Amino acid sequence: MADIFYFLIFTPLVISCLLTLALATIALSSYSRTGPKIKHAIENNFRLYAILAFLRLSAWSLIIFFFLALPGPIVLFAAAKFAHSEPLTLSNSIFASLTAIALSSAYAASDHLLYIPASLQLSCQFRFSRLLPLWRRLTPNRLLLFKSLLIAITLPSSIVSAYYSYLGNNNLLTYYFIVFTGLYTFVITWNKYRSDRLPVTQSGSNKFNIVMIGVDTLRIDKIGEYAYHRKLTPNIDKLCTRGVLFENCITPLARTAPSLTSFLASLWPHNHQIRDNYPDSAQTELPQDNLIRILNKQGYLTAAISDWAGADFKKINFGFKHMSVPEDQWNLKLLLRQGPAYLRLFLSLFTHNRFGKHFLPELYYLAGVPLTSHLGLECRDTITRLTENDQPFLINLFTSSTHVPFGSEYPYYNLFTPKDYAGDSRFIMGDLSTAERIVESQESGLETHDLSQIINLYDSCVKEFDDEVGKIIDHIEKCGLRDNTYIVLYSDHGTDFFETECWGQGNTLIGSDPSSRIPLIICGPGLPENVKFSHVCRSIDFMPTMLDILGMEIPKNIDGVSLLPYLKDNSNPNLYAYQETGVWMGKIPGLHPDQITYPDIIELLTIPDIESGTLVIDEKYYPTVIEAKNRSIQNDRWKLLYIPTYHGPVYQLYDLKNDPYRDVIDLYPDIVAELRPKLDEWIFSPTIQ
Structure with a gap:
């Protein structure tokens, strides 16, 4: 019996250790972590942390290899018992362990390649187009057959092994096979658990709920109301x-952290002090109450749900009571924990499941x-759960669905891409697997990008997001919440597709900058329907509105105004929208030749708090x-742009109509x-400087 256990457990364990060692060696030999590079003198302070993070990922690799090998x-044991052939030997148990690992890994890789190829390409260290022949052979039915065969071989074999062990009065082996069957069944079902239930009881609150559905980098001109030639957003149109x-809602700074803060706090970036995506700990403590804290005081349950794009909801102290949000993405410890490319790839x-999330x-x-x-599923589950409480709620869902590199799930990435396309942007925008390549891409012009295919990918992302919006709206109605729930759809900023000579957002403010206009839709009880409010407003006006x-009472010390008085007759509030650019990662095309600049992102970033x-x-x-930022002021028709140069300020005027x-x-x-006196007063105000 000892020999049997040796072959059943220790052989897979030894094989797993050797494979982990090989994978770790390969990963170290071509080490490439996520995120931007920083100065070596700073990164050296994290050597021990990097080693521990690497060992942790290696340990998880060992556990997964072992789980796959068992x-x-x-x-083989079940087959030998069933056929009355020779029992396990060292050689055939080694072969069986390797075969199990190979088949399970092949299924997992094929599953990712078909359903979320972006996940593979982001950690790939080779030309991803080499996988296209395999990808073309994959279909959902073939993957389902592959998976079914793996399960149909594994679990019955375990049951058969338990049966023969029981007949042979080998209780220890019987218990082992029973535990194995239960464990694998649990892991398979738990990892794939999906709930979309309706509430058992209804909330007794007489207050209104709020469901905010946000998405990073959504251009407003993709919405069907703007007659875009592809009908991407039927649910948003509803x-x-x-x-x-x-x-014509304008964000004051088209970068995620400052934009979201202005949106919820109703403050210009110079007043809430977050003027880039890299706030320090002092800046993340907002100077006054924002929408979330105000609602908390009114008895609301507030929840934030997001992926990597919404990490700022946790980093910045907005006050959400419940958060399903990742850690700060601009943190070297997190980047080190994500490991080198090959280890991360395996x-x-x-990890694209409940196991990975936990x-x-x-x-x-x-x-x-x-x-x-x-x-989307988590948002619907949260709506159900909070509906069963007696308190009103605000749920803020924010996704990266339309953010670069514009990767979407199956079948969306196939919607608009030509079938014969075989370029580097087949699944995501070009090769953006490292921060250095992102900087290089941003510094290059239109001629180096396959713009038509990038737009195909972006449109696919918009379509997937819209479908998820539709599911959430349907769920709200099935929960009986339509008559007492406000739905807010918003984005933090749009994106440029070389209209301003570059791609990205918040880089130049030139002309009718597509990254500055955000989609904002509010619908719910008591609001007018089918209204297109075309006058200039600002994202800072959302909170008071x-x-x-x-x-509820509107705070006095905010920069925004309520737009509610202007909605019923669609009158013009005659507002001016101010803007400033974000931090450039490199030398961006479209900047003025004499523009004041600063070092690249590698030199620019530091870590003052090692802990x-x-x-x-x-x-x-x-x-x-701060000095190098372009600034602008605009109304319904005109936009005046201020450009700081080494020879003094340059002004440009654009007729937006x-x-x-x-x-x-x-x-x-x-x-x-x-316009210039108003813009100059805003730029040179002591509080702004």
Whole structure:
């Protein structure tokens, strides 16, 4: 019996140790972590942490290899008993263990390649197009057959082995096979558990609920209301007919952290002090109450659900009572825990599930990996759970669905890409597997990008997000919440597709900058329906507008105003929208030739608090970063742009209605005379400086 246990357990364990050692060696020989590089002198402080993180991932690799290897000898044992042939030997147990690992890994890789190829490509260290011949042979039915065969061989073999062990009065072996059967059955069902239940009881609250559905980097011109040639957003379009679409809502800074903070706190970035995506610990403590804290005081249950794009909801102290949000993505400790590429690639095959979320969240929430369907399901579950309480609730779902690298799940990534396309942007935008390649891509012009295919991928992402929006709306109605729930659809910013000579967001502010306009839709009880509010408003106006809709007191010390009084007759509030650019990762095309600049992101970032590992802008460069920002002011028609150069400021004027990308400053001196004092006052205010 000892020999049998040796072959059943110790042989798979030894094989798993050897494979883990081989994988770790390969990973170290071509070490490439996620995130931007930083100065060696700083990264050296984290050597011990990096070693421990590497050992942790290696340990999980060993556990997974062992878990995959165990069924091999069991299947061989059952076959030998059934056929009355020779029992297990060392050689055939080694072969069986390796075969089990190979088959299970092949299934996991094929599953990812078909359903979420972005997950594989982001950690790949070779030309991903080499996998296209295999990808073309994959179908959902073939994968289902492959999986069914693996299960049909493994679990019955374990049951047969338990039966023969029982007949042979070998209780220890019998218990082992029973435990194995139960464990594998539990893991398979637990990992694939999906709940979409309706509430058992209804909330007794007479207050209104709020469901916010946000998405990173959604351009407003992709919504069907703008007659885009692809009908991507039928569900978002339905929301427009049920409420108010703010067609000209401007974010003051088109980067996620400052934009979301302005949206919820109703403050300009210079007042809440978050003016880039790298706030320090002092900046994350907001100077006053925001929408979430105000609702908490009114008895609301507040919850945030997000993937890597919404890590700021945890990093910045908004006050959400319940959070299903990853850690700060701009943190060297997190980046080190994600490990080197090959180790990360192997583990990613087994972490796009509940196991990954609970035990390896740094890989489950890996930047660029689409989680749209996961988050949509979690949002619906949260709606159900909170509906059963007696308190009103606010749920804020924020996804990276439309964020670069524009990866979507099956079958969405196939919707618009030509069948014969075989370029590097087949599944995601080009090769963006490292921060250095992202910087290189941002510094390059249109001629180096396959723009038509990038837009195909982006449109696929928009379509997937819209379908998830539809599922959430349907769930709200099935829960009986339509008449007492406000639905808010929003984005933090749009994105440029070389309209301003570059791609990305918040880089130049030139003309009718597509990254500055955000989709904002509010619908619910008491609001006018099918209203297109075309006047300029700002994302800072959302918080006071929402409080006004709820009948709550609006704080006095905010920068935004309530738009509710202007909605019923669609009147113009005559507001000015101010903007500033974000932090450039490199030398961005489209900048003024004499633009004030600063070092690249490698030199720019530092870690003042070694204990936390948070990446922030080096304080010695921060004044230059602020000085170098382009600023603008705009109303319904005109936009005046301020560009700081080494020879003094340069101003440009754009007619947003008639010629949105041509500088017409020499043609309209009266408009400049009206707007420049307002812009200069905003730029040179002591509080802003």
